[in-house]
Amino acid sequence: MLKNRDIIIFGDDWGRYPSTIQHIGRVLAENNRVMWIGSLGLRKPEFKLSDLKRAFEKLSSVFHQKVPRAEEGASPVIKVHPFVIPLHDIKIVQMLNKILLLRKLRAAVKEHRFKNPVLITSSPVMSQIVGCLDESSVHYICLDDYSHFKGAFKRLVEFENSLLEKADSCFAVSETLINSRKTPKGNPHYLPQGVDLEHFNMQCRKIPEALKGIRKPVIGYFGIVAPLWTNISLIIRAAKEYPEYEFLIIGRVEMDISGFNAAGNIKYIGEVPYSDLPDYAKLFDVGIIPFEENNLTRACNPIKLYEYLAMGIPVVSTDLTEVRKFSDLVFIAKSEDEFIRLIKTAVEDSTAERNQARSQRAMEYSWKAVTEKITDVILNTESKKNSF
Secondary structure: OOOOOOEEEEEOOOOOOOOOHHHHHHHHOOOOEEEEOOOOOOOOOOOHHHHHHHHHHHHHHHOOOOOOOOOOOOOOOOEOOOOOOOOOHHHHHHHHHHHHHHHHHHHHHHHHOOOOOOEOOOOOHHHOOOOOOOEEEEEEEEOOOOOHHHEEEHHHHHHHHHHHOOOOOOEEEHHHHHHHOOOOOOEEOOOOOOHHHHHHOOOOOOOOOOHOOOOOOOEEEOOOOOOOEHHHHHHHHHHOOOOOOOEEEOOOOOOHHHHHHHOOOOOOOOOHHHHHHHHHHOOOOOOEEOEOOOHHHOOOOOHHHHHHOOOOOOEEOOOOOOOHHHOEEEEOOOOOOHHHHHHHHHOOOOOOHHHHHHHHHHHEEHHHHHHHHHHHHHHHHHHHHOOO
16 A cells, blocks of 8 residues: 555545545545645536536635545545636646646645655546656556546547556556457556445434435436436336335435336435445345446446445345446346346345345455555556666
């Protein structure tokens, strides 16, 4: 494990959602100084309320930098919110963003006396500043096929290819991404998703007020509900097939869900704080992953799979490549009809022995174990670089 190093991480906006890169950052911050660079943007903003709200939040964070607070069990994470113009497809804007970004980062590096930092990034957009911060090494963590995101910048592929050329190592969370992210310095390393075991293994502290009296069994889903990701019609079909079950949907919505009204047993409660999520999810008798099957989802490795398993509940998923690795514990549907049939099978498979096996498997994927895999590669890579 890396210790006593200066690390700069380019990720999403800290604290907004509990993402893979943030979990890794928290583990690294236990033994290192971590500077966190907020989102540089992966898609074009749209003129809609959610994007306007997001833009306001970004501007607010840029002009109202807060003194970092020490997180429980970790050293302070230094949060830096750079101002970039979200028009990365325009060459002159790209050049201007590089100037703005470097000015901000160099000032932060100087202020906090970072020396030869390790750069870790999940954002291809930062490829243009590789080599400009006296970094000891650069490591890319590929979490999704960003080019398939709705509204993704056309130049994202160019940025990513440039980053792959420059990076000392690349990690990818799925076999699909590994096969398509080749680097001159060696093939990408497989990096499974992880789970906060303590968080999802905790006993339910209380039943949330909104869920008191909910019928059992509960078929649950938490996560984003968005186009290209979530098969809304499949959820509705399943709910109609099992009127005696309650379908509980938790998460941010980015698409029309009015169809939920067609089934009287779908309960949508919106987003809940990550800190409270186990209180809601512990009511699940089955966790579902009703993802669409397309190029975007084929490249993904859903964190919720590991979180469901950590809670010891049966899981039903559409046929995703990375989920197949858990076929002994997860019910994987080859069709929508099979997905619906398997929900009943999963309810009946909720036994103490099987649920224990699920939670035991999840223990192999703690965020500490995942982060150790990354740091082992980083240390090995730097050792080889220094030997020349």
